[in-house]
Amino acid sequence: MTLAPVFLGSLARRRTATLFSFVAILLGVALGMAVQAVNQAALSEFGRGMRTMAGAADLQVVGPRGGFDEGLYATLAARSEVAQASPVLEMRTERIGSADGLRILGIDLFAAGPVTPALLPRPAEIQDGSDRDTRLAALAEDSLFLSMAAREALQVDPGDRIQVHAEDRTLTLRVAGDLPGAPDDPRLAVMDIAAVQKHFSRIGRLTRIDLRLAGGQDAQTARAALEPLLPAGLMLEVPEAAVDQAANLSRAYRVNLTMLAAIALVTGGFLVFSAQALSVVRRHTELAFLRAIGLARRQLFLWLLAEGALVGLLGGLAGVALGHGIALGLLTLLGGDLGAGFFSGLSPTLRFSPWASAAYVLLGIGAGVAGAWLPAREAAAVAPARALKSGDDSALSGGRGVPMLSLAMLTASLPACFIPPIQGLPLGGYLAIACLLAGAVMLLPTLASMLARTLPLRGPVPARLAAARLAAAPGQSVIAATGVLASVALVAAMAIMVGSFRDSVDVWLGQILPADLYLRAGRAQSAGSLDEALQARLGKIPGVARVQFTAFESLRLEPGRAPVELLARPVSPDGDGLPLVGSARPAAKGETQIWISEAMRDLYGWRPGERVLIPLAGDEVAVQVAGVWRDYARQGGAIMMDLADYRRLTGDASVQTAAIWLAPGADGIRVGEALKSTSDSGALEVAFPGEIRERSLTIFDRTFVVTYVLEAAAVVIGLAGVAASFAALTAARRREFGMLRHLGLTRRQIGAMLALEGTLAAGVGVLGGLAAGGAISLILIEVVNRQSFHWSMDLHLPWASLLWFAGLLVALAGLAAILAGRQAMREDALLAVREDW
Amino acid sequence: MLEISDLQRRFDGRPVLRSVSMRLEPGEYVAITGESGVGKSTLLNLIAGLDRPDGGRLALDGADYGDLDEDSLTRLRRDKLGFVFQAFHILPHLTLRQNVVLPLWLKGRKGPQADREADRLLDAVGLADRADSWPRELSGGEMQRVAIARALVHAPRLILADEPTGNLDPSNAAKVLTLLAERIRASGAMGILVTHSPEAARSADRVLHLTPEGLSA
Ligand SMILES: Nc1ncnc2c1ncn2[C@@H]1O[C@H](COP(=O)(O)OP(=O)(O)OP(=O)(O)O)[C@@H](O)[C@H]1O
Numbered sequence A: 001m002t003l004a005p006v007f008l009g010s011l012a013r014r015r016t017a018t019l020f021s022f023v024a025i026l027l028g029v030a031l032g033m034a035v036q037a038v039n040q041a042a043l044s045e046f047g048r049g050m051r052t053m054a055g056a057a058d059l060q061v062v063g064p065r066g067g068f069d070e071g072l073y074a075t076l077a078a079r080s081e082v083a084q085a086s087p088v089l090e091m092r093t094e095r096i097g098s099a100d101g102l103r104i105l106g107i108d109l110f111a112a113g114p115v116t117p118a119l120l121p122r123p124a125e126i127q128d129g130s131d132r133d134t135r136l137a138a139l140a141e142d143s144l145f146l147s148m149a150a151r152e153a154l155q156v157d158p159g160d161r162i163q164v165h166a167e168d169r170t171l172t173l174r175v176a177g178d179l180p181g182a183p184d185d186p187r188l189a190v191m192d193i194a195a196v197q198k199h200f201s202r203i204g205r206l207t208r209i210d211l212r213l214a215g216g217q218d219a220q221t222a223r224a225a226l227e228p229l230l231p232a233g234l235m236l237e238v239p240e241a242a243v244d245q246a247a248n249l250s251r252a253y254r255v256n257l258t259m260l261a262a263i264a265l266v267t268g269g270f271l272v273f274s275a276q277a278l279s280v281v282r283r284h285t286e287l288a289f290l291r292a293i294g295l296a297r298r299q300l301f302l303w304l305l306a307e308g309a310l311v312g313l314l315g316g317l318a319g320v321a322l323g324h325g326i327a328l329g330l331l332t333l334l335g336g337d338l339g340a341g342f343f344s345g346l347s348p349t350l351r352f353s354p355w356a357s358a359a360y361v362l363l364g365i366g367a368g369v370a371g372a373w374l375p376a377r378e379a380a381a382v383a384p385a386r387a388l389k390s391g392d393d394s395a396l397s398g399g400r401g402v403p404m405l406s407l408a409m410l411t412a413s414l415p416a417c418f419i420p421p422i423q424g425l426p427l428g429g430y431l432a433i434a435c436l437l438a439g440a441v442m443l444l445p446t447l448a449s450m451l452a453r454t455l456p457l458r459g460p461v462p463a464r465l466a467a468a469r470l471a472a473a474p475g476q477s478v479i480a481a482t483g484v485l486a487s488v489a490l491v492a493a494m495a496i497m498v499g500s501f502r503d504s505v506d507v508w509l510g511q512i513l514p515a516d517l518y519l520r521a522g523r524a525q526s527a528g529s530l531d532e533a534l535q536a537r538l539g540k541i542p543g544v545a546r547v548q549f550t551a552f553e554s555l556r557l558e559p560g561r562a563p564v565e566l567l568a569r570p571v572s573p574d575g576d577g578l579p580l581v582g583s584a585r586p587a588a589k590g591e592t593q594i595w596i597s598e599a600m601r602d603l604y605g606w607r608p609g610e611r612v613l614i615p616l617a618g619d620e621v622a623v624q625v626a627g628v629w630r631d632y633a634r635q636g637g638a639i640m641m642d643l644a645d646y647r648r649l650t651g652d653a654s655v656q657t658a659a660i661w662l663a664p665g666a667d668g669i670r671v672g673e674a675l676k677s678t679s680d681s682g683a684l685e686v687a688f689p690g691e692i693r694e695r696s697l698t699i700f701d702r703t704f705v706v707t708y709v710l711e712a713a714a715v716v717i718g719l720a721g722v723a724a725s726f727a728a729l730t731a732a733r734r735r736e737f738g739m740l741r742h743l744g745l746t747r748r749q750i751g752a753m754l755a756l757e758g759t760l761a762a763g764v765g766v767l768g769g770l771a772a773g774g775a776i777s778l779i780l781i782e783v784v785n786r787q788s789f790h791w792s793m794d795l796h797l798p799w800a801s802l803l804w805f806a807g808l809l810v811a812l813a814g815l816a817a818i819l820a821g822r823q824a825m826r827e828d829a830l831l832a833v834r835e836d837w
Numbered sequence B: 001m002l003e004i005s006d007l008q009r010r011f012d013g014r015p016v017l018r019s020v021s022m023r024l025e026p027g028e029y030v031a032i033t034g035e036s037g038v039g040k041s042t043l044l045n046l047i048a049g050l051d052r053p054d055g056g057r058l059a060l061d062g063a064d065y066g067d068l069d070e071d072s073l074t075r076l077r078r079d080k081l082g083f084v085f086q087a088f089h090i091l092p093h094l095t096l097r098q099n100v101v102l103p104l105w106l107k108g109r110k111g112p113q114a115d116r117e118a119d120r121l122l123d124a125v126g127l128a129d130r131a132d133s134w135p136r137e138l139s140g141g142e143m144q145r146v147a148i149a150r151a152l153v154h155a156p157r158l159i160l161a162d163e164p165t166g167n168l169d170p171s172n173a174a175k176v177l178t179l180l181a182e183r184i185r186a187s188g189a190m191g192i193l194v195t196h197s198p199e200a201a202r203s204a205d206r207v208l209h210l211t212p213e214g215l216s217a
């Protein structure tokens, strides 16, 4: 450490450039850390909730949302492998007149005790005059037990009554106490199972059975023994699987965010690179002198790396601190899903993870070292005798670039796109993006000198000087431009991807919401449903021209995978009206056909024309895949089938939603009112497609807020790069400026020259960045999104905003160059010429 | 003792040093003069081990340069050589004391004792009271005095000075040359002063002329 003052002291001398590098790494690390901390908080909260639910259960029988026959419970409970079985009927519903969701678990109080003790209710002492035995209160038909978080969310106290959707009716329940074992879930409620079956017309139905195995039984053997007893569509799952499924669904989203943060960090690395490269150029003779008086090549290299590492370390430490701050802000503002809706309803708390924090500090150091690597290597390779003689910055590296290698990198990104997803992650896509970015950066010098050669050498002196400099030493301008290229590429890629996505979602919403009005009894996935009598009444309302019903169900196709949504509604035999991807292959007459979403095709490998088995009402049913449709709503996969087929196969006539077309001249609002009044108590809700669309797009935009933050950070980093490079360059060129002032150039002219140089350099970076960004956006759309979320989208280029952005960035870069040059220009001209440093 | 025999150096096939031989006894201080471009700096670079000859032999205190790899040459410079440059090469972000103590740092010596040695040499070049100042505040002559102190601080066996007064005005140049000669003699080291000025050369014990043919008295 003896030489620390020699090298690290030099960092202090280059305060501006060092500060910019520091800020760049800080931002990159902070964003990555924030995304990581938020995800961690949300996931651990989610996992905790799931574990409370499952309690001591070793296995769970799960099935379609519609449930299965409770006869299975008796069968399983009698088996020798099973010590205790606990039946559960889970109903998702909402409080009437609000969006407060509630998960009501109907449990058998006596059976649940040994299996899921956390779910056991604690009756409150209620002084309402009645002298009901509180111990029996739990068994009362209208008794509802809420977790503390749910009581807070709903703002109710024991003894209060709340109204929830049940079918198309209103159900009034009495808050009878809480759940001491599960205080945190704001949606959790428990009732007696018989009451739930009765209120929600699910007599004889269950949705889940929790099993505790007899001593000495291991889960795998028991599973193998019990599996044959299950009707089609039911699975035995290890409770952890549910946590994994949820984590898997959101994982791709989380990884994508982390990748964005990583790009910000990479941009930070570029900044360190440009700062170090310029400082090495500037310290050419200084370093040669050190070599001459006996500093070994290797030592010089290591010390120069240490400079980068120190900046990285400081940036990393500050970044981790800032990242936790940002995470706290994001959690409070957007919740644990960063706006994406994966974890809605949880209120995660931020926890400091020393390992993750250490990893991010290391990443910061890594970025610093990586940025310093090439310049350090170059400096260590310099022959000291020659460098000592040259005596000033005339030894600036031209940096002609490596066209062949960069072309090879660019080409390598193509095959990388065809690498299939690895564990559901689009690693090939990321590799392709990295290749593209690296190739583009390496191609930059060639691009710059090509561009410079086309610049005319005329006009005012400052312009000529600026153009000459770009032509003579494109290497330096390129160093300033690398950060710009990386950040522009990121922003352009994201802008194009998000633009295309939003556009496609908008079109898609129009396609799947063709009716004038939508009617539902609570949310589509909740306990609300419309029975046959009600369905008949709806069609007779004046002003209604046509009614189309949709039934929703969820199916378990493979253990360990999230349930698949089944939508049953009238579908024309050729799939007309569906947002189809590719062409349809309608099945022959007499065959039942289904239409699968893109996720089904990717996850289960189903293809149009193929015959597959799906579990419906306890039986395996053979159906034929007729085509693939686009679905942005259900990442786990969705199947669409004709409602008539569904009714024929399941015998279930109830539906969840109704799409209504108005007769010509009918007033939507009035018809909506009439529709609502077909059922007693305001349990029906009417929505207009416009509202749904607006709400969906709002959620969409909220999901991408975080990406905008990341993009903004990248732009700031890119601009900081220009400023840092020019600060370093102008400091090294003080003598040149002094000489020019002696020759009679005004300060203003030198300022103009610097501005022009900055503009030219940034212009080159912006051009390269737009090209690279366009290509990266294609990778994001065609590879990353397809592999992560299994949905496709149509390309949509937001030309206007991209051009605005590019222009603004070039102008800002010019400004940054002037500001950076100010300090150098303030220097007295005479002094500047004499000065040796 | 420095021994040079039949040293040759070519650049791109063009011979610059054809055959240079010389011998320097301990405590000797010589000046080398010659026309611009004749190869004085080239010779000094070879002696410094910063460049490799195309032929001939170089040895310092019995160690043959030809047997040394790059790391050993670096160590040789660090331990046995001291440098004074025309362009001073004082690091702007170090104080005068830190600049002078730098060769000791390179040898891994840091602390009060190293600082005391630096202060002793700063005292010897008349800058004892400026030890904590920054190079920015110095004149050219003062900078070169700092450089002389730095060249001697680690008690080298051989001091190499290439045009040390090239950037100085005549009166400052004279003072620096006197000081350099005085310090070299006081230290008992060998010294080589490269200059094209005859007056400057006179400050050494003996003067050698470099011509395309070689070195001569
Ligand atoms: N690395 C090199 N590559 C090619 N030619 C070189 C190199 N170094 C020196 N030369 C050439 O060798 C010759 C001698 O150069 P050198 O620097 O030794 O001269 P000098 O005697 O020190 O001159 P001056 O008094 O002007 O400093 C010159 O013609 C120079 O151009």
Ligand SMILES: [Mg+2]
Pocket (backbone or CB within 6 Å): B040, B041, B042, B162
């Ligand atoms: Mg010379």
